[in-house]
Amino acid sequence: MAVLPPGASRLLAxxxxxxxxxxxxxxVGVEVWHLDLNACxxxxxxxxxxxxxxxxxxxxxxxxxxxRIRQQxxxxxxxxxxxxxxxxxxxxxxxxxxxxxxxxxxxKRDLRFSLSHSGTDALVALAWGRxxxxxxxxxxxxxSLEQLAMTCFSPVELAAWLAxxxxxxxxxxxxxxxxxxxxxxxWALGLAAGLQRFDVALAPQTAxxxxxxxxxxxxxxxxxLRELQGPAGYAAALAVQQLGSP
Amino acid sequence: MTSEELxxxxxxxxxxVAPEADLGKLKGDVELRPELDxxxxxxxxxxxRLGEALHLDIPESDYAQLATLDAGVAYLAARVPxxx
Numbered sequence: 456m457a458v459l460p461p462g463a464s465r466l467l468a469x470x471x472x473x474x475x476x477x478x479x480x481x482x483v484g485v486e487v488w489h490l491d492l493n494a495c496x497x498x499x500x501x502x503x504x505x506x507x508x509x510x511x512x513x514x515x516x517x518x519x520x521x522x523r524i525r526q527q528x529x530x531x532x533x534x535x536x537x538x539x540x541x542x543x544x545x546x547x548x549x550x551x552x553x554x555x556x557x558x559x560x561x562x563k564r565d566l567r568f569s570l571s572h573s574g575t576d577a578l579v580a581l582a583w584g585r586x587x588x589x590x591x592x593x594x595x596x597x598x599s600l601e602q603l604a605m606t607c608f609s610p611v612e613l614a615a616w617l618a619x620x621x622x623x624x625x626x627x628x629x630x631x632x633x634x635x636x637x638x639x640x641x642w643a644l645g646l647a648a649g650l651q652r653f654d655v656a657l658a659p660q661t662a663x664x665x666x667x668x669x670x671x672x673x674x675x676x677x678x679x680l681r682e683l684q685g686p687a688g689y690a691a692a693l694a695v696q697q698l699g700s701p
Numbered sequence: 702m703t704s705e706e707l708x709x710x711x712x713x714x715x716x717x718v719a720p721e722a723d724l725g726k727l728k729g730d731v732e733l734r735p736e737l738d739x740x741x742x743x744x745x746x747x748x749x750r751l752g753e754a755l756h757l758d759i760p761e762s763d764y765a766q767l768a769t770l771d772a773g774v775a776y777l778a779a780r781v782p783x784x785x
Contacts, residue, residue, distance in 0.1 A: 516728070516730075516731050517731065517735070517736055518723075518726045518727065518728060518731070518736065519723070519736065519737075519738075521738070522735055522736050522737075522738060525735075525738075526735060555765055556765055556768070573740055592740065592742075593740075597742070603742065603745075603746065606745060606749060607742065607745065632742065636741055645764070645765060646741070646744075646745065646761045646764045646765075647761055647762040647764065647765065648761075649761055649762075650761065
């Protein structure tokens, strides 16, 4: 097992494990980690040293310092988490980008990952031997929420969301959306999956379900959804391929 | 429409969703979402408003072609009637 550099150990000491929502558990072989970007601001320079040249060049293309710093911290944390599992150095990992923009290890490994950031926080999900997607959404009021819901949600989801009490509707919107986004990330399709082509079902005291999927380009198999106990003020969800899927 | 007009339409759609974004320094070949801190719903709204402004149907399968300003202008130029 490779010894991680001190910068990696310091960064790993700042990431916190994330649990599934009360009453549910993360699937076996799946980890989710939370990174508070503000709390890691003092590790910017160490984070940059953990990247490879391609990552550093990508970071330097950003005009906004905040975007550059976020990219460096989140990618360094991702590298450290992957390297810890794979027994290598963070800077030696190489990535490639799939046709719809989802990054993956190059060469492809059994260890899959997904990264999401929103506001000042980020989540990294790792899964052995199955596809994974994670989404983090800072809950904030939006103009034209109902119009947006009509764009994002299937008719079944829209009806379920409109049945949510008005006081919970904003949070409910983000809960639905986080589940949908986690799925389209796990499928590595992004918005090209077609947001109307599948239904997510939310119910109290139970894990969300993928109730319908008509997405021919998605990887085969069944999909497990979990809401996550992310940072306060956020909605977060995880989607993973069911074990035993082809 | 000219390329400049298409670029202006795209920038206007972004500004309508993210009025705080500093678009003056935006480089044409940098990914819009991470650079401007747009989440996926912001991006969805940008594309929706762009489509409305240009009377253009932009399918979800094409959204990845709008990842940068330059790519977005090239995508639109192939679909919106050009000025002679």
